[in-house]
Amino acid sequence: VRKNILALGGTVSIESAAGYGTVISVRLPLTLAIMDGMSVRAGGEIYIVPLATVVESFQPRPAQVRTLGGTARVVNVRGEYLPVATLEEVFGMPPPDCPRHEPIMIVLRMQGARVALEVDELVGQQQVVVKNLERNYRRVPGISGATIMGDGRVAMILDVAHIVGPGPQRLQKAA
Secondary structure, eight states: OHHHHTHHHHHEEEEETTTEEEEEEOOOTTEEEEEEEEEETTTTTEEEEGGGGEEEEOOOOGGEEEEEEETEEEEEEEEEEEEEEHHHHHTTOOOOOOOOOOEEEEEEETEEEEEEEEEEEEEEEEEEEEEETTSSOOOOOTTEEEETTTTOEEEEEEOOOHTTOOOOOOHHHHO
């Protein structure tokens, strides 16, 4: 336990007095936060989507997805058209070599705005410890932090405000 607390940047102290008992104090940094997240796979990488921003997930039928202006896509969700975002668009990466075989859409909501994020797979739901990237690296648009998964790999935590809000300009045109 002590080793894990130290790895998180915390401290453990033990004070004992004969006849009075023992006090064990565990101190964790204030920047340490735990959140519920949905693990998703896109482009071979695992990302964490804050669960509080997830409205629903579904597998769209081809007839639900439309292309506007040659590049921007929208999806029909119960009569409402939502802009479609991919993590390749959000992070400015080249598109995948081949289209997603059976994509999954996750409807995200932030401050009343909604967008459908296209991913390859829903991996699961879990609580994650949020680690700040800015303190150790720099600010990365579209990423709010990182976490270490159970298998030791690092997963980026998506900044949904960037994806839903003023993120990629072509998404705003589609809406």
